[in-house]
Amino acid sequence: MKDISGKTAIVTGAASGIGLGIATALAEAGANVVMADIQKAAVEQAADALAGTNKRVMAVEIDVTQEQSVLDALAEAESNFGKLHIACNNAGVPMHGTGLVDVPPEDWAFVIGVNVWGIIHGIRHFVPAIRKHGEDGHIVNTASVAGFQNRRGTDQAPYSMSKYAALSLSEALEHELDGTNIGVSVLCPGPIATNIAHGARNRPAHMGGPQASASDEAVLAERLATQGLDPKQAGERVVAAIRENTFYAFVGAVPADVIQERHRRIEEALGSSWVSHY
């Protein structure tokens, strides 16, 4: 999509961090932006601040884990701004610092609910909303460099697993939309200076409600404080990816050596005499 100006975009998780950076960059590129977040007061405040700089934005409450909430937010977006062109499925939460056997089922449900179901609901409802009017569109799903590797010693397997799922959903969506005028990008940030270390603050009521998570903070807070990019740069990465129709949209510090080593192991395994081709 060459020209973003005048198009309507919805961004989930837009009250904070990368989502706010995406909303800001899209609004600066001239889009009408629907800022959607589970934190109602925070997203209203963020939208007020952006609107104050003469941008066309609105806030809606959404819980991406719940299909009806996604449908309600979409209806509100369309009734205010008309046709939807761009959807950024960005809301996400961490699940770091606890070994696989010690993560309780309700924490698995939380991280999968937001990071995986959030994208599935977005695909199921935002894609048809874009397709129905026939104009150019674009979907951006936020994965992570954690969607390409499980870094040893970080105990972030549940998060990483959810981001591998985000990546796989994005690759499949790209295949399904091949040859149409709807593009797909998968945003793959390295460390970005956001509030994700405190992601359990946004835990939906039906999943146990807001919490503090010392294990997330122990792994993430320092990494983000020392290595984290300004989230606005992630937003600008998204705008460039939409304009240039870039699929793998990396931004920031990427553990390329770890990803390459993983790929080398896979290639080597494919050379085994047990493997045939199809």
Ligand SMILES: NC(=O)c1ccc[n+]([C@@H]2O[C@H](COP(=O)([O-])OP(=O)(O)OC[C@H]3O[C@@H](n4cnc5c(N)ncnc54)[C@H](O)[C@@H]3O)[C@@H](O)[C@H]2O)c1
């Ligand atoms: N910060 C990083 O270093 C980093 C790196 C790679 C990927 N990511 C991904 O970027 C995305 C944004 O995270 P962030 O770092 O900006 O964190 P953040 O905590 O600053 O922002 C996340 C936003 O998502 C919202 N949210 C959480 N659950 C929600 C739900 N159920 N429904 C609607 N909104 C919900 C929160 O209220 C919050 O405003 C996530 O998908 C995260 O996994 C972050």
